[in-house]
Structure formats: structure tokens, C-alpha cells
Amino acid sequence: MAKEKKISIIIFPGSNCDRDLFVAVEKCLGIKPEYIWHNCSHIKTTDMILIPGGFSFGDYLRAGIIATKSPAIKEVIRFCKKGVPIIGICNGFQILTECGLLDGALIKNSNQLFKCKKINLKVMNNETVFTKNFKLSEVISMPIAHSQGNYFVKPDDLKKIEDNDQIIFKYSSIFGDVSEKYNPNGSVSNIAGISNKKKNVMGLMPHPERAIENFYNGNDGIKFFENLKDLI
Amino acid sequence: MNKITKQILQDHSINHNEYNMILKIMGREPNLLELGIFSVMWSEHCSYKSTKKWLKTLPTSGKQVICGPGENAGIIDIGNDDAIVFKMESHNHPSFIEPYQGAATGVGGIMRDVFTMGARPIANLNSLRFGDPKNKKTKNLLRGVVKGIGDYGNCVGIPTVGGECFFHKSYNNNILVNAMSVGLVKKNKIFYSVAKGIGNPIIYVGSKTGRDGIHGATMASAEFSDESENQRPQVQVGDPFIEKLLLESCLELMNEDVIVAIQDMGAAGLTSSSFEMASKGNCGVKLSLDKVPCREKEMTPYEMMLSETQERMLMIIKPEKKKITYDIFKKWGLDAVEIGELTDSGKMELFFNNKLVGSLPIKPLADSSPEYNRPSKKPKKQIKKVKKNLPSKINLKNILIKILSGPNHSSKSWVFNQYDSSVMGDTIFSSEMADAAVIRIHNTNKAISVTSDCNPIYCKSDPKRGAEIAVAESWRNLIATGAEPIAITDNLNFGNPEKKEVMHEIKEAINGIKKACNELDYPVVSGNVSLYNETNGKSIYPTPVIGGVGLIKKLKFIKGFKINDQSLIYLVGQTKGHLESSLFYSHLGITGGVPPKVNFNEEKKNGNFVKFLAQKTNILIGCHDISEGGVALAIAELCLTNKKGIEVELKKKLSPEKFLFGEDQSRYLLVINEKKEFETLAKKNNIKYDKIGIVTGDHLNFKDLFSISVTRLLDLNSKWFKDYLK
Numbered sequence: 025m026a027k028e029k030k031i032s033i034i035i036f037p038g039s040n041c042d043r044d045l046f047v048a049v050e051k052c053l054g055i056k057p058e059y060i061w062h063n064c065s066h067i068k069t070t071d072m073i074l075i076p077g078g079f080s081f082g083d084y085l086r087a088g089i090i091a092t093k094s095p096a097i098k099e100v101i102r103f104c105k106k107g108v109p110i111i112g113i114c115n116g117f118q119i120l121t122e123c124g125l126l127d128g129a130l131i132k133n134s135n136q137l138f139k140c141k142k143i144n145l146k147v148m149n150n151e152t153v154f155t156k157n158f159k160l161s162e163v164i165s166m167p168i169a170h171s172q173g174n175y176f177v178k179p180d181d182l183k184k185i186e187d188n189d190q191i192i193f194k195y196s197s198i199f200g201d202v203s204e205k206y207n208p209n210g211s212v213s214n215i216a217g218i219s220n221k222k223k224n225v226m227g228l229m230p231h232p233e234r235a236i237e238n239f240y241n242g243n244d245g246i247k248f249f250e251n252l253k254d255l256i
Numbered sequence: 257m258n259k260i261t262k263q264i265l266q267d268h269s270i271n272h273n274e275y276n277m278i279l280k281i282m283g284r285e286p287n288l289l290e291l292g293i294f295s296v297m298w299s300e301h302c303s304y305k306s307t308k309k310w311l312k313t314l315p316t317s318g319k320q321v322i323c324g325p326g327e328n329a330g331i332i333d334i335g336n337d338d339a340i341v342f343k344m345e346s347h348n349h350p351s352f353i354e355p356y357q358g359a360a361t362g363v364g365g366i367m368r369d370v371f372t373m374g375a376r377p378i379a380n381l382n383s384l385r386f387g388d389p390k391n392k393k394t395k396n397l398l399r400g401v402v403k404g405i406g407d408y409g410n411c412v413g414i415p416t417v418g419g420e421c422f423f424h425k426s427y428n429n430n431i432l433v434n435a436m437s438v439g440l441v442k443k444n445k446i447f448y449s450v451a452k453g454i455g456n457p458i459i460y461v462g463s464k465t466g467r468d469g470i471h472g473a474t475m476a477s478a479e480f481s482d483e484s485e486n487q488r489p490q491v492q493v494g495d496p497f498i499e500k501l502l503l504e505s506c507l508e509l510m511n512e513d514v515i516v517a518i519q520d521m522g523a524a525g526l527t528s529s530s531f532e533m534a535s536k537g538n539c540g541v542k543l544s545l546d547k548v549p550c551r552e553k554e555m556t557p558y559e560m561m562l563s564e565t566q567e568r569m570l571m572i573i574k575p576e577k578k579k580i581t582y583d584i585f586k587k588w589g590l591d592a593v594e595i596g597e598l599t600d601s602g603k604m605e606l607f608f609n610n611k612l613v614g615s616l617p618i619k620p621l622a623d624s625s626p627e628y629n630r631p632s633k634k635p636k637k638q639i640k641k642v643k644k645n646l647p648s649k650i651n652l653k654n655i656l657i658k659i660l661s662g663p664n665h666s667s668k669s670w671v672f673n674q675y676d677s678s679v680m681g682d683t684i685f686s687s688e689m690a691d692a693a694v695i696r697i698h699n700t701n702k703a704i705s706v707t708s709d710c711n712p713i714y715c716k717s718d719p720k721r722g723a724e725i726a727v728a729e730s731w732r733n734l735i736a737t738g739a740e741p742i743a744i745t746d747n748l749n750f751g752n753p754e755k756k757e758v759m760h761e762i763k764e765a766i767n768g769i770k771k772a773c774n775e776l777d778y779p780v781v782s783g784n785v786s787l788y789n790e791t792n793g794k795s796i797y798p799t800p801v802i803g804g805v806g807l808i809k810k811l812k813f814i815k816g817f818k819i820n821d822q823s824l825i826y827l828v829g830q831t832k833g834h835l836e837s838s839l840f841y842s843h844l845g846i847t848g849g850v851p852p853k854v855n856f857n858e859e860k861k862n863g864n865f866v867k868f869l870a871q872k873t874n875i876l877i878g879c880h881d882i883s884e885g886g887v888a889l890a891i892a893e894l895c896l897t898n899k900k901g902i903e904v905e906l907k908k909k910l911s912p913e914k915f916l917f918g919e920d921q922s923r924y925l926l927v928i929n930e931k932k933e934f935e936t937l938a939k940k941n942n943i944k945y946d947k948i949g950i951v952t953g954d955h956l957n958f959k960d961l962f963s964i965s966v967t968r969l970l971d972l973n974s975k976w977f978k979d980y981l982k
Contacts, residue, residue: 043680076412139673
């Protein structure tokens with residue numbers, strides 16, 4: 025019998041989407057993830073790491089920055105080097121950019137306000153382990169809820185991540201139009217989600233874990249998580 | 257020791273009679289610390305001294321009520337061992353002085369009231385009233401309040417799912433910020449604030465005490481003047497991150513068998529929490545104030561007892577459980593300190609550096625807290641005689657456009673998008689998509705429906721009827737989502753009760769609530785009173801806000817504003833065309849007149865019929881209650897939400913303005929897909945109905961009268977906030 029695979033969800037003081045993520049993983053992948061408290065300095069084994077949304081350490085100083093000082097992040101980096109898949113959602117994405125596993129930074133939304141809204145996402149790369157069940161240019165929808173989701177990267181680096189196919193999701197219209205009109209927060213080039221060069225780390229601002237029921241945010245999140253089935 | 261002078265009494269808002277009572281209770285002259293404690297305990301905010309007499313008359317029990325008023329929040333039974341804890345509370349005065357912090361701490365305070373009882377908050381709502389948009393303060397107040405509510409609730413991770421946002425000049429210098437929180441708890445895991453067990457330790461948890469908010473409770477119990485803005489240091493500062501830690505740590509501790517009693521340190525902080533717990537349990541308390549964690553140096557016992565620093569809890573625990581208590585709070589990085597113990601002295605004894613610095617008898621102080629029967633007087637008829645003859649040519653289309661594109665009925669997405677409405681993953685409808693917000697009970701097939709309602713225009717012209725309507729509308733809003741209404745929380749916002757006319761409004765409104773709650777079997781389980789909402793002698797419109805909660809037994813019963821192509825629109829209830837006090841009249845510049853009457857038999861009959869359709873048939877697609885703005889606004893809202901057109905046939909018997917804009921009560925718009933079955937059922941149940949429209953095309957078309965494209969409607973409806981906040 026194959027060994028049961030392990031999905032780990034890291035919790036920081038102030039994380040608030042950890043339960044939602046737990047529920048989504050359990051529902052879509054059929055396994056109960058384990059919670060890892062932020063001060064855990066040794067994760068024995070894991071097959072995938074998820075970093076949930078929320079306001080780790082109150083997002084004081086800057087969203088995600090204080091969380092990078094937690095012992096568990098050292099472990100995340102160690103597993104990243106081993107090639108273990110890592111996904112950060114919302115605050116998790118902010119933490120991944122702050123600890124250097126992903127390029128760029130997430131700054132304040134261009135209108136300076138928190139924004140909670142159902143948006144459309146265009147799949148820009150379906151050749152990663154996280155997105156291979158999507159069609160290229162497929163449009164999926166789910167909610168965003170953040171005040172610091174404005175993805176910023178310097179022009180040179182933008183070129184690099186484009187050339188390396190690291191852009192995974194862009195904000196778009198329901199028909200896949202990625203013009204500025206459909207940019208909810210001012211992100212460079214409508215970027216909503218990116219990966220690292222090796223494609224084992226992905227961060228995204230939208231919340232797939234809030235789109236797993238047929239409520240007003242739809243259930244495209246199920247598809248998102250089902251992509252992960254082959255990884256575990 | 258300070259001698260108590262007239263000036264000191266005045267500073268503490270203690271009047272001559274009250275001081276005499278204090279002397280009698282104490283048997284001596286109090287010191288400043290003791291006087292401070294009396295002043296906050298007897299403040300209007302904590303003692304409800306002007307309204308207690310009338311609040312006692314409200315119906316507060318029912319077969320689903322687990323806990324009525326008197327605890328931190330009310331509790332109702334929703335079956336399968338689940339219970340809902342909820343309450344609404346005002347933070348009006350602080351929000352006017354410092355809108356961001358005032359609103360944020362309002363949200364924080366009400367959530368603590370809910371999780372103090374063991375419940376995890378699952379939804380927040382807020383009911384906001386601002387002044388005239390043209391008033392120079394309004395814009396910043398709106399920005400600050402909305403951001404404050406959003407930043408706090410979003411950070412803690414509780415969805416803000418609904419509420420109201422209303423502008424009227426009577427709130428120019430006194431905005432209303434009423435926050436409601438709704439939590440979920442297992443029936444056998446409810447915690448109360450009754451102190452028990454002599455010798456049990458008293459544990460202080462949460463933020464360190466600072467000098468913020470000293471005398472907040474007395475501030476909230478005094479009229480404003482232009483100098484009030486200098487009171488900024490009295491406004492507390494919120495820290496939602498600490499609140500989140502407090503929430504998680506308290507819920508974690510509540511899973512262990514540790515806590516005997518727990519209460520949040522809200523208004524009047526350490527004083528009221530320790531006092532109320534001891535008083536409910538007939539105990540005494542001994543506090544060593546030098547142990548209180550302080551943020552600032554050299555804080556005096558007076559400051560510690562009166563500080564309103566946020567995000568703090570006081571709990572009585574089992575003495576053998578200290579270690580696990582400290583361990584859990586340590587894990588969450590919070591201060592948890594034993595600051596005293598329960599005694600059998602019946603007194604509150606305060607020690608500082610081993611010296612007794614204050615000693616007050618608990619029972620006499622609590623029992624003799626003043627209760628006033630303040631004189632009231634019906635105001636002279638200030639209602640202008642309403643002209644019966646309307647201007648000969650009224651452009652009805654323009655009036656609908658004005659309503660839809662004005663501040664009070666424009667799309668509030670600028671507001672709601674700043675609130676995280678989807679965290680926790682159980683929000684089925686925010687209040688923009690149905691008459692009430694609908695939240696699934698996690699991991700079950702049932703949901704609750706929550707709403708807040710009040711029409712201050714009605715309440716001004718007839719406070720009793722206005723309050724009846726607020727309760728009835730709340731009930732109707734829940735019904736329209738497929739719910740069984742269960743109970744309400746009320747937040748009564750009025751002017752200065754020492755004025756006879758205001759006292760009249762208070763009494764009348766409470767009478768109205770009482771009448772409606774009794775008629776609808778819809779008890780009041782919690783509430784809050786906010787008085788002295790006036791500035792420079794000008795009072796706000798009476799605003800008794802009703803927060804209602806109902807249960808949807810199965811998810812498939814849920815109804816929202818949904819319409820399908822070719823579905824039929826039925827109007828249920830009797831339309832007489834009541835225009836006095838209506839939105840229509842106010843847009844014509846006609847004010848005054850009486851609000852519509854609620855016929856509770858009709859209300860119940862129609863409500864039960866809608867409930868029946870939602871639960872027992874498959875013919876009801878969507879539902880919308882009819883309130884201000886009448887049929888015209890309700891239908892337009894269906895078009896806006898669905899981006900579809902509706903063709904409406906006017907009733908010949910009524911004039912077009914009466915049919916379109918009349919605000920008769922107890923009515924619903926039903927979206928139906930089976931004409932015959934519906935009409936048979938309606939007749940059988942003796943329901944008044946009219947088929948008035950069909951979903952078709954891309955226009956809102958009132959046949960033979962006027963028509964507006966849905967694109968135009970959307971455009972008109974989405975502009976106001978954007979333009980205003982540019």
C-alpha cells in the first residue's frame with residue numbers, strides 16, 4: 025500500500041483562511057491536511073505545503089514580512105529546494121514574495137482600498153504541475169479579498185518572468201480579455217498569480233478555496249484543487 | 257485624598273440626587289477612584305437608566321430563546337445542538353470624533369460580546385447613518401467609517417455580509433454606526449458571565465491597559481457640542497490582530513474545562529466587567545491593580561479601572577487550571593495575568609501596592625442604579641398637512657431615476673467591496689443579492705438569514721408605527737429569503753432623553769417594537785441603547801434599528817433576487833397606494849404625513865404563504881419584499897441584480913404613482929414559473945395577488961407609461977458613490 029501523502033498548511037498568528045483551505049483540500053482531494061504552527065522548526069516530512077490567506081502578524085510593517093522570520097519559513101525554503109510543491113494564496117503569496125521564493129512584491133491596491141469581489145482569471149500557463157488540467161487561456165472565476173494585491177515587478181524582471189513562462193494567471197474579462205479595464209488592483213500586466221522559475225512554487229492573490237460550493241462565488245475552485253491530485 | 261467638589265461631580269456627569277445616593281450607599285464620602293466607578297456604572301451607557309423601565313416591557317422569551325437580554329449577547333436555538341449568539345451595538349459618538357477608530361472598535365467590541373459566550377462569529381453586519389452628502393464632514397466620515405469597519409472585520413477574518421448605509425441631514429453632526437455580530441456555538445458550550453466559586457482566580461487577558469478611552473462610557477452618555485472633537489483621546493484605538501489572537505485563544509481555552517465565567521472588557525473596562533460578573537454571581541471581588549499589565553508608566557488605579565483599552569477579557573477560572581490557561585495564551589503571545597480573586601465580602605476591594613485604595617459594596621451599587629421615569633410629551637404637530645393635490649404633471653420616470661441614482665438607493669458596491677464578504681466560505685448571499693444575507697451553518701444543510709432595518713423618516717413622523725414597520729420589515733426580509741424568523745436584537749438610537757419630546761419618541765418606539773414583536777412572535781434577545789445623539793441641541797431622527805435572525809432549515813429553501821426569462825412577477829399583498837412619508841413624496845419635496853399602517857394579520861398571512869411556497873413547492877424562483885420606493889424600486893432592483901428586463905402591466909384601478917410608488921406594508925414581489933399552480937394556491941390561502949409582470953427583453957418597461965433600458969439603469973445606479981468619492 026502506498027504511503028499516505030501529506031499536505032501541510034502553515035498557520036501564522038493572524039492567518040484567517042486556514043480553515044477554508046483545510047475544507048477545500050479535504051473536499052477536493054480527499055485527504056485531511058495537517059496544520060503546522062508557525063514556530064515549528066522541523067517539518068518531518070511533507071508532500072505539499074500550502075500557505076493560507078489572512079493577516080499574518082496583523083500585516084504590520086508590510087503584508088507578509090514578519091511571517092518570513094518564523095521558523096516554519098526556513099522549513100518551507102528547505103522543502104522548496106527539494107522540489108516539494110508550494111502554493112501561497114493571498115497573504116501566502118505575499119509571504120512567498122517577501123521570503124524570496126517568488127519574484128516581485130505585492131503593494132497596496134492602486135485605489136488604496138481593500139477590495140472584495142468576484143473576478144475572472146485567465147490561465148496563462150497550463151504546463152505547470154499546478155495547472156495542467158486547465159486549458160490554455162481558459163477563464164475561471166473566484167473572489168479576491170485584499171488591500172495589498174497590486175503585483176509589482178521591475179520591467180527587467182517582468183521580461184524575465186515572461187520569458188520563463190512564470191506568469192500563471194492574469195485578471196481578465198469573462199472572455200479572456202486582459203486589458204487594464206479588468207485589472208482590479210493595479211497589478212503590473214494584470215498579473216494575479218506567478219510561479220518560480222523551477223515551477224514548484226506558485227503564489228496567487230485570488231481565493232480558490234472560497235469557490236468550492238455553488239454559492240455566489242461559483243465553484244471553479246474545485247478545478248483548481250483537482251489539478252493537485254497527481255501531486256499527491 | 258481628593259475632596260469631591262462640585263466641579264468633579266460635573267466632570268463625572270453625576271447629578272445632585274445621584275451623589276446623595278452614593279453617600280447613602282457608601283456611608284461616607286467616596287474617594288475619586290470610587291466616584292469614577294460610580295460614574296461609569298451609572299452612566300446611561302452602562303445603566304440604561306432612562307430606558308430600563310420601558311425596555312422591561314419588551315417580549316424576550318420564546319421557545320427558541322436560550323438567553324435573552326442581560327448577558328453579553330442573546331442566544332437562540334437553531335436545532336441539532338447549534339445555537340446562534342447575536343447582538344447589535346452602537347459606536348456613534350466615537351465614530352463621529354474619529355471615524356476610522358470609532359467604527360473599527362465598534363466592530364471589535366461587538367465581536368467580543370459574541371465570542372465571550374463561546375461562539376465563533378460567522379457574520380458581521382452594520383447599520384450606518386450619515387449626514388447630508390453635501391455637508392462638509394460627511395465624505396470623510398463615510399470614508400473613515402467604511403475603512404474602519406472593513407479593516408477590522410477583514411483582518412479578524414469574519415465576513416461582513418450586509419447592512420445599511422443611509423444619508424440624511426438629521427445625522428449631520430451625529431452619525432450612527434451600529435455594528436452587529438452573529439456567532440455560532442454548540443448549545444452545551446455556551447459561556448456566561450456569572451461569577452462563581454469563592455477563591456477562584458480572576459484572570460486578565462489581552463492587550464495591556466493604556467490611557468485610551470478613559471470615560472468613554474460617560475462620553476457616550478452626553479450631548480455633543482462643537483468642542484467634542486477635542487475629546488479625541490477618549491476614543492479607543494483598535495488592534496484587530498490582537499482581537500484575532502484573543503478570539504482563537506479564548507475559543508481554544510473554551511474547549512478545555514477551565515472557564516467559570518468570562519466577560520469582555522468593553523465600555524467602562526475593568527470596572528464594569530468585574531462588577532457585573534460579581535454582581536450576577538452575588539460575590540465579592542478583590543483586585544490587585546498593580547498586577548494589571550499596563551502599556552504606560554505610572555498609571556493610577558483610577559486610570560486602570562476606567563480605561564477602555566480594547567481587546568481585553570476578564571475571566572474567572574478553576575484554580576487548578578492556571579497552567580493550561582497560561583500555556584494557551586502564551587502560545588498566542590498574549591498577556592494573561594491573575595489580578596485578583598472572588599471573595600464572599602460582597603464588596604469590590606481594590607488594592608494597589610498592598611494598600612486598599614477603594615472599597616464599594618456591589619449589590620447596593622448595582623441594585624440602586626438609577627431608573628428614571630423621565631417626563632415625555634407628544635411634540636406639537638410639526639407634520640405639515642400633506643397636500644393631496646399633486647402637481648399636475650409628474651414625470652414618474654424621472655422620479656424613479658432620481659431615486660435609483662441618489663445616495664440612498666444607488667449601488668453600495670463602493671462600500672461593500674471594502675468588506676471581505678466571502679471569508680469562511682459559507683456566505684451564500686450578501687445583502688445585495690437578497691433581502692437578507694444568507695450564511696450556511698458550516699458543514700450542514702441549513703443556513704441562517706440576517707438583516708438590519710429601520711426607516712428613520714417613518715420613525716420621525718410616527719415613532720411607534722415606524723418601529724412597528726422596522727420590526728415587520730425585518731421579519732419580511734427574512735421570510736423573503738426562505739427563512740423562519742426567530743428573534744431580533746434592537747439598537748435604539750435617539751436624542752437627549754431629558755427632553756420631553758425625545759423621551760416621547762423613545763417610549764413610542766419601544767411600544768411599537770413591543771407590539772410588532774408580540775404580533776409576530778419575534779422576541780428581542782439582546783440590544784443596546786444610544787442616547788444623547790444630538791449636537792448643539794439638535795437631535796437625530798429616532799432610529800430604532802432592528803437586527804433580525806432567521807433559520808433556513810434546508811439550503812434548497814433559499815430564495816434571493818433571482819429571475820428567469822419568461823418567469824412571471826406577482827405582487828402579493830394589498831396595494832392601496834400609501835404615499836405619505838414615502839420616498840416618492842420626499843423626491844417631490846413633500847415631507848411629513850403618516851407612515852403606512854401595518855396590518856399584522858395580513859403580514860402573517862402573506863409571510864406564511866411565502867414561506868409555504870419556498871419550503872413546499874418548486875414554483876418560487878425568487879422573492880423581494882416591497883418597502884420604500886414601492887413596486888417601482890423593487891422591480892428595478894430585480895432588473896439590476898439580474899441584468900434582465902421586466903415588462904410591467906399597471907393596475908387600472910390605481911393611479912400610476914400610487915401603484916408604482918405606494919409604500920403599503922406586508923407585500924412581496926414573487927417570481928413564479930407556474931401560473932396555474934400559484935394562482936390556485938394563492939386563492940386557496942385567501943391571498944391577495946396580482947400578476948403584474950413578466951421577465952422579458954432588455955428594458956424595465958412599465959407598459960404605456962415609460963421604459964428604461966437595463967444598461968441605462970445599471971449606469972444610473974452605479975454612479976453616485978464613484979462621483980461622490982472622486
